[in-house]
Amino acid sequence: MKAPTTHPTGTAVSVNGLRKAYGGKVVLDSVDLTIREGEVFALLGPNGAGKTTIVRILSTLIPPDAGTAGVMGHDLLAEAGAVRAVIGVTGQFSAVDNLLTGEENMLLIGRLLHLPAAERRARTARLLERFELGEAARQTPATYSGGMKRRLDIAMTLMGRPRLIFLDEPTTGLDPRSRQTMWQQIRDLVAEGVTILLTTQYLEEADQLADRIALLDRGRIVAEGTPEELKRRIPGAHIRLRFADLASLDAAARALGASMDDGEELELRVPYEGGVRSLREVLARLGDDIPVEDLSVQTPDLDDVFFALTGNPSKE
Amino acid sequence: MTAVNALTIAAHDSATMLGRELKHTLRLFRLLFIGAILVPVVMLLLFDYILGGAIGHGLGDTAQGIPYVDFLVPGILMMTVAAGSAATAINVSTDMTGGIVDRFRTMAVSRGALLAGHVGGSVLRALVTTTVVTGVALLVGFRPKASARDWLGVIGIVAAFSFALAWLSAALGMVAKSAAGANGATLPIQFLLPFLSSTFVPASTMPAGVRWFAEHQPFTPVVESLRALLAGAPIGNTAYLALAWCAVIALAGYLWAQAAFRRAAR
Numbered sequence: 001m002k003a004p005t006t007h008p009t010g011t012a013v014s015v016n017g018l019r020k021a022y023g024g025k026v027v028l029d030s031v032d033l034t035i036r037e038g039e040v041f042a043l044l045g046p047n048g049a050g051k052t053t054i055v056r057i058l059s060t061l062i063p064p065d066a067g068t069a070g071v072m073g074h075d076l077l078a079e080a081g082a083v084r085a086v087i088g089v090t091g092q093f094s095a096v097d098n099l100l101t102g103e104e105n106m107l108l109i110g111r112l113l114h115l116p117a118a119e120r121r122a123r124t125a126r127l128l129e130r131f132e133l134g135e136a137a138r139q140t141p142a143t144y145s146g147g148m149k150r151r152l153d154i155a156m157t158l159m160g161r162p163r164l165i166f167l168d169e170p171t172t173g174l175d176p177r178s179r180q181t182m183w184q185q186i187r188d189l190v191a192e193g194v195t196i197l198l199t200t201q202y203l204e205e206a207d208q209l210a211d212r213i214a215l216l217d218r219g220r221i222v223a224e225g226t227p228e229e230l231k232r233r234i235p236g237a238h239i240r241l242r243f244a245d246l247a248s249l250d251a252a253a254r255a256l257g258a259s260m261d262d263g264e265e266l267e268l269r270v271p272y273e274g275g276v277r278s279l280r281e282v283l284a285r286l287g288d289d290i291p292v293e294d295l296s297v298q299t300p301d302l303d304d305v306f307f308a309l310t311g312n313p314s315k316e
Numbered sequence: 317m318t319a320v321n322a323l324t325i326a327a328h329d330s331a332t333m334l335g336r337e338l339k340h341t342l343r344l345f346r347l348l349f350i351g352a353i354l355v356p357v358v359m360l361l362l363f364d365y366i367l368g369g370a371i372g373h374g375l376g377d378t379a380q381g382i383p384y385v386d387f388l389v390p391g392i393l394m395m396t397v398a399a400g401s402a403a404t405a406i407n408v409s410t411d412m413t414g415g416i417v418d419r420f421r422t423m424a425v426s427r428g429a430l431l432a433g434h435v436g437g438s439v440l441r442a443l444v445t446t447t448v449v450t451g452v453a454l455l456v457g458f459r460p461k462a463s464a465r466d467w468l469g470v471i472g473i474v475a476a477f478s479f480a481l482a483w484l485s486a487a488l489g490m491v492a493k494s495a496a497g498a499n500g501a502t503l504p505i506q507f508l509l510p511f512l513s514s515t516f517v518p519a520s521t522m523p524a525g526v527r528w529f530a531e532h533q534p535f536t537p538v539v540e541s542l543r544a545l546l547a548g549a550p551i552g553n554t555a556y557l558a559l560a561w562c563a564v565i566a567l568a569g570y571l572w573a574q575a576a577f578r579r580a581a582r
Contacts (some may be wrong), residue, residue, distance in 0.1 A: 059422045060421070060422060061418060061422060081424055084422055084423055085424045087422065088422075089418070089419065089422040091415055091418055091419075093414075093418075094414075094415050095414075095415035095416050095418055095419035096415075096416065097336070097416050098414070099339070099340045099343045099344065100336070100339060100340075100343075104339065106335055108332065109419075110329040110424075111332040111335075112329060112332055112420070112423055112425050113423070113424075114325070116327065140343075150400040156419070157419075160423070235330055
């Protein structure tokens with residue numbers, strides 16, 4: 001069960017063959033993961049895919065049935081205490097004390113972290129300010145909006161200066177504006193060099209925030225890569241060009257070596273490798289002489305990726 | 317980590333959790349205190365003023381030769397402690413069914429601190445509520461004959477009994493699915509066991525089966541000890557029996573609560 005105690009530098013989390021079953025129902029089936037230090041890694045999947053179970057295992061809340069995991073160079077099972085000292089967890093369900101004020105919540109966490117009194121107070125004030133909770137500091141979370149509660153939750157998580165943060169569906173249930181705020185705050189964390197494991201059911205969220213994404217489907221990782229890599233893995237990314245007349249179409253087809261769309265449309269489809277350069281190349285080859293009436297780039301979004309790789313639509 | 321170091325950390329974390337629990341108590345003042353004071357006071361007034369005449373008359377000399385109010389109050393004090401188990405179970409359940417316990421468990425917080433805070437808070441609450449109820453009892457004519465040493469004994473028994481019930485209630489709160497369920501689970505502690513003991517009438521006046529139960533269940537020696545101490549009467553071995561029961565209940569509750577806490581991590 002023991003993972004090697006030395007991990008390659010730059011690896012925040014390495015997971016091998018993680019399994020978990022509840023009463024015969026397999027929740028995680030041989031999951032392998034590597035998360036690099038300083039990156040945002042998103043676990044993307046529908047409800048019940050096993051995202052939260054992975055977070056609960058990696059944050060020492062529940063033991064796996066099989067498999068090994070190293071977190072920030074510590075073996076998850078043998079050195080749970082050391083793991084807890086470097087991680088921060090913001091779960092799906094609010095982990096704030098509803099009877100204490102925002103400030104008291106922060107100070108409580110500071111005490112449990114054994115921070116000296118002065119540092120406890122200074123960090124509390126700074127973090128509450130940063131998460132726009134300064135004015136609500138003396139109120140209990142009962143008076144907070146959903147977004148404020150979530151921000152207090154994250155502020156409490158940051159009290160211990162974690163090097164690795166687990167964010168389990170950080171924007172589920174938030175309104176669009178609160179979601180934007182949360183995204184910005186997550187980007188700010190990344191800028192400070194924190195490693196983040198994010199779970200989400202929102203394709204857009206993973207696309208927006210993550211350096212790398214693992215698609216989780218019924219306890220298995222079905223695809224892994226950067227958002228762009230995943231998008232490229234399904235066919236159909238192309239540039240569509242429309243022309244005013246047949247002459248232009250013919251000329252363009254010759255210039256690009258592309259086959260013409262069958263039929264009445266004056267359109268060409270050119271494979272698109274992504275990025276401005278690929279677009280510029282196509283335009284350069286067309287030159288100034290062939291008039292293009294309309295151009296659009298059609299890239300599949302993660303919805304399409306999910307559908308292509310799991311055979312299931314991502315949303316119920 | 318050395319053993320001493322670990323112990324210091326455990327004490328520090330437990331103190332932090334106790335502070336949290338005391339803050340909760342102040343925030344839920346009405347719920348926790350009034351409930352744990354009002355019920356025993358109503359019982360006191362009901363049995364003393366309304367039923368006391370008949371019961372006291374009926375008991376005659378069997379009320380151990382003391383006025384009925386002096387017979388009754390020690391039982392009411394025991395009930396006051398028992399009434400506090402509701403708050404403990406509810407607070408533990410609220411923690412366990414909310415997200416906060418997961419936060420504590422992902423932090424390097426000493427494992428037993430959370431429950432230690434709950435149990436410590438419970439004992440302190442019991443000392444406050446029994447003091448208040450004693451004050452009310454004095455107003456309605458309770459006349460204890462206890463010496464200073466006897467009073468220390470009373471405080472000791474109250475503390476030991478509330479400590480024992482706190483662990484048991486913590487376990488009940490741990491396994492309950494909701495705060496309301498946790499409250500319900502403590503009802504036998506709050507009412508059934510006190511009524512089936514010598515709280516209101518001596519066990520010797522009860523029907524045979526009930527009498528046997530009343531004479532052998534843990535609440536009776538607790539009441540009898542308090543009664544003897546407050547009357548300034550010789551106490552015999554009753555106090556040891558009461559303390560032995562408290563130790564057994566505390567240990568069972570502790571083991572049950574710990575097992576339930578571990579089971580929650582699956």
